[in-house]
Amino acid sequence: MNLFNQHILSFAIWLPILAGVIVLLLGSDQNANRTRWVALVGAVISFLVTIPLYTGFQLQIGTFQFEESASWIPAFNIYYHLGADGFSVPLILLTSFTTVLVVIAAWEVITKSIAQYMAAFLIMSGLMIGVFSALDAILYYVFWEAMLIPMFLVIGIWGGPNRVYATIKFFLYTLLGSLLMLVAFIYLYHQTGSFALTDYYALPISMSAQIWIFIAFFMAFAVKIPMWPVHTWLPDAHVEAPTGGSVVLAAIALKLGGYSFLRFAMPIAPDAAHYFANTMITLSLIAIVYIALVALVQKDMKKLIAYSSISHMGFVTLGFFMFSQLGLEGAVVQMISHGFISSAMFLCVGVLYDRMHSRQIADYGGVVNTMPIFAAFAVLFAMANSGLPGTSGFVGEFMVILAAVKFNFWVAFLAATTLIFGAAYTLWMTKRVFYGAIANTHVAELTDINAREFIILATLALLVIGFGVYPEPITALLQATSAEFLTHMQTTKIPIISSVPAASI
């Protein structure tokens, strides 16, 4: 037990990976049921070991907890250094929880190479938890890149008709950004002689170097989030990915980018972050408004949700770059909430797709008549997606908009338009798919959700409403960390010259 308490993060990372390897070795299409159960047990255990991260988290501490450190590659002073703070703990829990959902969601749906499918998601889950907890740049980079491999395979093997194009685009886009980040790490390594994140936080860097570092990080993270104008891989990847792939992409993979801004780009180059703040806010607003309008005209449900994800992630970057505690916490809450809502939306599309093999809005109509229980869930998630008060979708957006009002009225005004546009595209899609008369014979033959689907959707519905009514469990985690973060961001890292607070530059 002592071993476990000292290495919770290691367990959280390596258990799902181990479970994935076991599934690969034991599972096969002939023994599909055994494969599923092994995968489910692995996912559930992996989720359970992350719970102590929440229960054991000390709320008043703003720095890293659950730290582990061991020498890994002494030749380059690289450490196996893990740790979690208020930003990473909720995301780690989200990751391990989503993996359980994905395994259940794939239960009867995936029939081809089921062992490889389950293993890919379990391994990916471990790698993403690794990204959220690595405190050494190279360790982080290894996890960050390694997770591309299973995702590449998931989209490519189990995806839709245009999957090859989508998955190669996804891989190359992400790789390009990541490699520039690696160059930034090499620069920082030669400045400090180490890859420790804490050394990077303390390192004074000149303004011009900070700008380059920030741009390199921006290339890596903006692609992942994705921010306008480097978002184009996401709709392709989402549309072609199997349901599980879409869920993991939307719920977690996008958060890797957002989280990394908080962990790397901003604290390492705080002056550059202030310098680029207006640019970032502009890009966020473009994502929020323009992408929402793009979502409005989509004919494909998955594509619509993909664009809606980009638009919602705009709130995250907007919240980051206003440098206020409310905005920052709102952004993180938005990340978590979007994790639930987008998973739920993609799972809903998955439910329909499994029955009708179409994602086109035009092929549906009047689904509520044949699938009333399902329609109730779907409408709830649609409401949450458009930010209805009482759902978790409202909390994060509202916090960010409040922060924006303090920051600049017009920024807040533009950001708030999402409440209209978001409602417009989501509810219009809901109307066309679920309401009205039964559109065709295929819809008439639909059967309502089974127990498995009910459990998944009901769990998510509880979470969405729960955190909508009472977001305290998340915000409590964030307070100390975000205060610490903002203090760090207010101190300039430019060597000598002046001690003017960074914000006034």
Place this chain on the structure above:
Amino acid sequence: MENFQYDILNVLPELTVLCMAMFILLVDLFIKPQNRFVIYGLAQFTLFAAAVFTFQTNTLGVSYAFSGMFVDDSLGDVLKLMTYLGSSIMLVYTRQYQKQRNMFRGEYYAMVLFSMLGMMIMISGQNMLTIYMGLELLSLCLYSLVAFDRDNPRASEAAMKYFVLGALASGMLLYGMSMIYGMTGSLNISEIAVEISNIGQHNPVLIMGLVFVVAGLAFKFGAVPFQMWVPDVYQGAPTSITLLIGSVPKFAAFAITIRLLAQGLYPLAADWQDMLLIMALLSIIIGNLSAIAQTNLKRMLAYSTISHIGFLLFGLMSANLNGFASSLFYISAYVLMTLAGFGMILLLSRKGFEADKLDDLKGLNQRSPWAAFMMLITMFSMAGIPPTIGFYAKFTVLQAAWQAGFTWAVVLAVLMAVVGAFYYLRIVKLMYFDAPTDLSPIHAPIDMQFVLSMNALALLLIGLLPQVLMNLCGLSIVTSLQ
């Protein structure tokens, strides 16, 4: 006489290989064709014996033999041990292929051992003549091995091309060496370094000599603009020979580059750094861009080799211990990846069928998930995606080049690595996303399957724990070059 005994001790591994190679030729005369496995066993035994001798005579310091013609240092020992290991793996991979194509003959094993002797002499050459001798021994064996499949016109064509261009390169190298000899009055590597420091760096004849030497080395590596032979020879030669050409001789080429540039011509570093920079960038750009257009797997791997050589030159052009150690790490990783890549082609080949088209890999995941997974690791390693060894290889050379001040070159190399990733991903795509066109089962000897699996898994395991190999590379460079 005492001195002679000491000298003999230093070349014990070389002597073993020489004697055994001749012994194998002799045994082959008296052995029935169905008993040829004895020859195979003898060849493997030779490698093992040479490894034991190399290991036993290893010293952390540097010792010279035959009046300074020959050096025995830890860099040489490490490179030789890696060469034995690579050759041994290669022999395992090629046995079945050779049998199926009626090439399982004594001459093949003798020739492989002679070529390895050439590599060992190159690795330990401390005198320009020794180096040249080893190089020619290696090259002549390789020329004839490419033409080993006599009835194959493509192979003969490749051999001819290889021979003509190779002879030209040897000539250039020799010409450069003669100029350097003319200016410094010595053929000994260490004396040359001292002499050049006395003469000064701006001597035009020395620079001319350097240009020719670098051109000769670049040819042996296959760096742009001396890469023309690489794709044709890789594609034309029997796959077993391509595996040989593409893998272990790079250790020897690396060794003579270190001996000539990093030891003998080190005072001229500022000049050869620029030359290597241009070749490195061109190799990465042309190698990666051309690889995209290939449909033949062997040809694609040839262009991929060119781009790998470009990355290797990044380490060398840093011209410091960090850089040399990182390029040694890179070359080790490269040889391991190449062995696995060509090993996979050999695994999928069968009598009358060469699995050398990209399309032959289609749907491999459905035919054999294990083989597909091994190839997946190899491809991601070549692309430099963690957690495979290929990532650390690229990382170490790039950080060395960055430290040496080649900032923009590093950024450019990184961008080209993305281009490179595309064609490796295409292989993964063929294996995993496409349906198989060829459903015949894969038959391979159990030892080959085992070694190939170990080889591919090593790419992953060394990627997870790269420390041991990194230390070995760093230590051997530091103790030998200081």
